[in-house]
Amino acid sequence: MNTRTSIQGDVGVVTLSGALSFELHQTLKQATHPMLENPAIKVICVELAEVSAMDSSSLGMLLLLREKALAQGKSVELRKPSPIVLRILEVVQFGRLFDIT
Amino acid sequence: MRLLAVDDDAATRLLIRRVLERDGWEVILAEDGPQALALFRTDPPDLVVTDYQMPGMDGVELCRRLVEASEGRFVPLVMLTSGQDSDLLPRSLEAGALEFLNKPVRPEELRSRMRALASLARMHNALAEAQAENEHEITVVKHLLERLTAPGLRTLPPGFVMETLQTRRINGDACAYLRGPRGIHFGLVCDATGHGLVAGVSTLPVLETFNAMAPRDLPLESVYNEVNEKLIRLLPPERFACLLLLRLDPEEGALRILNAGMPDLVHLGPEGEILGRIPSGNLPAGITRHSGTTRVAELRVRPGERIFAHSDGLADLLREEGIRELLLPSRPSVPAGDLPRRLRQSVEGSLLNAEQHDDISWSLWEVPEPHPILPPPPPRNPGRIPTQLGFSVAFEADPRHHDVRDLVPNILGLLGFQGVPRPQVELLGILASEALNNAVDHGLLRLDSRLKGDGFQVWEAARRAAIQSHAGGTVRCEIRLAYSTEGDHRLDHLAVEVSDGGPGFDWRSIRDTREGTEPHGRGLLLLSTLAQDLEFNESGNTLRFRIPCQGPPPE
Numbered sequence: 224m225n226t227r228t229s230i231q232g233d234v235g236v237v238t239l240s241g242a243l244s245f246e247l248h249q250t251l252k253q254a255t256h257p258m259l260e261n262p263a264i265k266v267i268c269v270e271l272a273e274v275s276a277m278d279s280s281s282l283g284m285l286l287l288l289r290e291k292a293l294a295q296g297k298s299v300e301l302r303k304p305s306p307i308v309l310r311i312l313e314v315v316q317f318g319r320l321f322d323i324t
Numbered sequence: 325m326r327l328l329a330v331d332d333d334a335a336t337r338l339l340i341r342r343v344l345e346r347d348g349w350e351v352i353l354a355e356d357g358p359q360a361l362a363l364f365r366t367d368p369p370d371l372v373v374t375d376y377q378m379p380g381m382d383g384v385e386l387c388r389r390l391v392e393a394s395e396g397r398f399v400p401l402v403m404l405t406s407g408q409d410s411d412l413l414p415r416s417l418e419a420g421a422l423e424f425l426n427k428p429v430r431p432e433e434l435r436s437r438m439r440a441l442a443s444l445a446r447m448h449n450a451l452a453e454a455q456a457e458n459e460h461e462i463t464v465v466k467h468l469l470e471r472l473t474a475p476g477l478r479t480l481p482p483g484f485v486m487e488t489l490q491t492r493r494i495n496g497d498a499c500a501y502l503r504g505p506r507g508i509h510f511g512l513v514c515d516a517t518g519h520g521l522v523a524g525v526s527t528l529p530v531l532e533t534f535n536a537m538a539p540r541d542l543p544l545e546s547v548y549n550e551v552n553e554k555l556i557r558l559l560p561p562e563r564f565a566c567l568l569l570l571r572l573d574p575e576e577g578a579l580r581i582l583n584a585g586m587p588d589l590v591h592l593g594p595e596g597e598i599l600g601r602i603p604s605g606n607l608p609a610g611i612t613r614h615s616g617t618t619r620v621a622e623l624r625v626r627p628g629e630r631i632f633a634h635s636d637g638l639a640d641l642l643r644e645e646g647i648r649e650l651l652l653p654s655r656p657s658v659p660a661g662d663l664p665r666r667l668r669q670s671v672e673g674s675l676l677n678a679e680q681h682d683d684i685s686w687s688l689w690e691v692p693e694p695h696p697i698l699p700p701p702p703p704r705n706p707g708r709i710p711t712q713l714g715f716s717v718a719f720e721a722d723p724r725h726h727d728v729r730d731l732v733p734n735i736l737g738l739l740g741f742q743g744v745p746r747p748q749v750e751l752l753g754i755l756a757s758e759a760l761n762n763a764v765d766h767g768l769l770r771l772d773s774r775l776k777g778d779g780f781q782v783w784e785a786a787r788r789a790a791i792q793s794h795a796g797g798t799v800r801c802e803i804r805l806a807y808s809t810e811g812d813h814r815l816d817h818l819a820v821e822v823s824d825g826g827p828g829f830d831w832r833s834i835r836d837t838r839e840g841t842e843p844h845g846r847g848l849l850l851l852s853t854l855a856q857d858l859e860f861n862e863s864g865n866t867l868r869f870r871i872p873c874q875g876p877p878p879e
Contacts (some may be wrong), residue, residue: 225837244757248780267641276754278761286841297773307750314853315846 226250228258233265236302240273245280255288259295267292272303277311289320300324325442326350327646328369330360330386331404332378336429340373344438350678357381357389364393371438372443373402373425376412384419385410385578390419390759400441404429420689458521462494465524469498474503483690486511486666489637489671490683494521496565497635497683500531502538504571506863507694510538511570513586515635517563529554530565530609539830544569544582545618548609555610562608568633570687572625574694579623579631584608590651596663600652628665631661631689637682642673664688684800713817715818716801723764723791728799731758735803742805744815748873749773752818755855756801758847759822759867763799767824767865773844797825805875817856822866828864 227238235258237251255311258264269285289299300322312323327349329340341351352367354360356378363371372390376383387401389773398543403416406427413424423437457572477486477499486499493660503509512534516526537547546646555565566585572578573713581589585608588601625631632651650663650670669685717735721728736753740746767770769790775783831848852858855869 242753242757244761245780247800248784252781275758276423276750279759279844279850280761280780282775282846283842283844284365284780287776287779290841307747307754310854311850315851320841 227252228255230258230261230264234268235261235262235264235266236268236270237275239271242276242278243274243281243310244273245284246279247281248284251288252286259291259297264297266298266300268300268302270302272305274305274308277308282311282315282317285317286320298322325368325445326352326367327373328352328354328360328363330357330372330374330378330383331671332375332495334403335425336375338428339431340434343429343434347435347438349438351495357386360386361393364390366395368394369399371400371402371437371441373404374417375427377405377406381665383421384415387416387419387421398445400445400454402441410421420612425686430666435537437441442620465521465528466490468528469494469524469531472528472535473498473500475771476500476535476538476822479503480632481509482687483510483692484514486685486687489685491681493520494524495519495637495683496527497637497685497688498527498531499685500534503537503830504539504541505829507574508541509570509572509574509689510534511572511633511689512538512567512686513564513633513685514636515586515637515683515685516565520771521730522563526555526563526565526610526735528560529558530567530866534569541827544571544580544863548582548584548606548618552609552611552613556613559610565606565609566635568687569691571632572631572689574627576690577625577691577694578622579691580623581621581623582606582618583621587634587636589630591623591625592630592632592651594630594650595779599629625691627691627693629691631691632663632683633688635682635684635839637715638671638686640682641684642670646670714804714806716802716804719743720798720800720809722796722798724794724796725769728760728764728801732803735801739803739805739818744805744818745873745875745876748818748871751854752820752871755851755869755871756820758850759869760799760801761821762847762867763824763826763865766829767826768797768799769794770826774842776844777842788800799824815873817873818871819868820855820871821866823861823866826865828861828866831860831867846869 229236235252239247255267258267268289284303285299292299301312301317302321302324312318318324327344329337329351331337332355337353337681341353348444352363352369354363357380360374368747374386383403387403390399390401390629391490394854400422402423402425403424404427405412405494416424422439425434425437448809475858480486480501484501486501488498488499498514500512502510514527514529514530516530518524533547533551533554534843537550550564550765551567568584568586568589569582577636583602583604584606589842590598591600592601602621602623604620607615642650650666697831717736717738719731721731732753736749739749739752766773769787771786771790775786800823802821804820805815806816807814812874851869856872858867858869860867
């Protein structure tokens with residue numbers, strides 16, 4: 224599981240890869256903590272193009288991230304999910320909670 | 325207020341109008357009975373003054389008709405009399421008149437009598453309104469109680485009876501039943517202090533706690549402590565609730581009882597003989613946090629024996645002797661299973677002679693035969709394509725020694741070689757991992773996924789601790805490649821079975837999590853939506869599902 228981060232204007236991008244499961248929480252926390260603290264960042268974008276699978280724990284982590292972001296007045300976007308990941312996001316109706324692009 | 329004056333004599337009518345209008349009344353007039361009745365219906369007054377002697381319908385008859393027409397509404401009726409007819413007074417009272425005025429009418433007397441009656445009518449109406457509101461509120465609380473208990477009580481197995489006979493008001497009784505994991509039965513008989521709404525409201529937290537904790541098979545002590553804590557927090561000091569908690573494990577032949585302030589629980593033999601009694605060993609819930617050790621009694625029970633519990637409403641009605649008589653060994657001609665019917669008859673019989681002052685609850689369980697631990701699943705979908713051809717791969721591992729999820733990719737690789745298309749392999753990887761996670765985390769380790777709400781590091785630490793202290797047990801995963809028996813025997817579907825050595829869980833209580841934002845509870849949603857034919861065994865420690873696919877024929 225590899226995680227990269229970058230900042231583009233007021234958007235913080237976290238790029239995840241591989242099969243996501245609950246081990247993700249450490250790396251996701253390390254990657255997003257500075258973004259949550261940074262007032263210049265308005266949107267946290269989770270790049271999913273290289274993610275091959277997600278389990279329910281990793282879905283839960285996205286929800287916790289969203290909750291923290293909302294508390295800071297930021298939003299969370301999920302970007303470029305693969306077909307199978309998009310299907311999972313649809314099943315749990317994350318479209319209601321996140322911008323999925 | 326509006327007053328209807330009825331008299332065939334125009335002078336009296338006008339006198340009444342003049343006197344009372346000056347006192348603030350709206351006065352309407354009628355010359356005779358039929359006219360009065362018509363006005364009464366179209367323009368209902370708050371009070372009626374009628375002459376007795378009138379041609380056609382007299383005052384007594386008019387009163388009788390007015391009472392009928394008022395349909396329960398309280399309208400004081402006043403009779404004007406001039407004669408010395410000694411028979412008139414009782415006949416008028418019987419017909420519904422409330423007051424008498426002598427003719428000729430004296431203005432001062434008329435004014436003061438009408439003022440007194442007006443204030444009586446106002447009080448009466450205020451009381452009726454308050455009562456209607458109270459009854460509405462009681463209906464709402466009854467509905468809440470029903471919502472909390474009915475789903476469980478509908479699943480009462482044969483041989484189990486639990487009933488609450490409520491009074492028109494509420495008196496705080498409730499019965500609840502739930503089926504826990506591994507066929508364990510949980511019961512609650514509860515009697516909150518006081519009457520009316522407060523008693524009803526007091527039972528709501530008791531029921532909610534029972535409903536939340538019983539299906540997870542938490543110890544009765546914990547359920548009691550939680551109820552106690554909640555009631556202390558929520559209720560005023562003088563309010564509390566007596567309760568009896570039951571946990572029957574037919575497999576072990578063990579009945580656990582926590583009696584807190586309820587009448588003795590009675591253990592009956594198959595012939596109705598009394599084998600023992602369990603008196604209350606604990607304070608009712610909601611009194612103090614410092615009542616010492618919580619006492620739970622344990623009884624060995626055998627199939628066919630019965631367990632009888634009741635609230636004190638039954639004791640009040642039938643008296644100790646009455647209950648003892650009911651429980652006497654039945655005569656050979658009366659089958660032992662007849663007790664519920666005799667109970668109902670006895671209660672109904674006693675209620676004929678007495679008003680019901682308190683709710684009455686009782687619970688009678690006949691200890692069932694133990695179940696086979698894993699009953700065979702019922703045959704399903706007989707019409708589907710028979711898929712006898714195929715092979716399966718399986719692994720079984722102990723989570724103390726292997727992270728089972730690491731094994732999944734190896735299996736997926738193997739399936740790839742067998743020509744299973746890539747999308748189905750991907751989906752299988754996701755769903756098998758999800759099912760295995762559940763089997764390990766919840767099935768074996770009994771972790772509560774609500775810990776995830778506290779952040780995943782809490783969850784991970786709890787998981788690591790649970791693995792280290794885990795006594796052992798394995799999870800097993802089997803994947804079967806099923807080929808069609810028809811045509812060229814192409815691959816038809818993947819059948820997956822994941823089981824664990826834990827006690828299982830109540831899959832009937834799974835809730836839809838799509839609407840919520842809690843960070844847990846979506847694993848089964850994924851499985852039930854993305855897989856086909858998801859099913860659990862009875863105890864909930866084995867799940868099966870299918871992934872349909874169109875693959876090549878076998879090599």
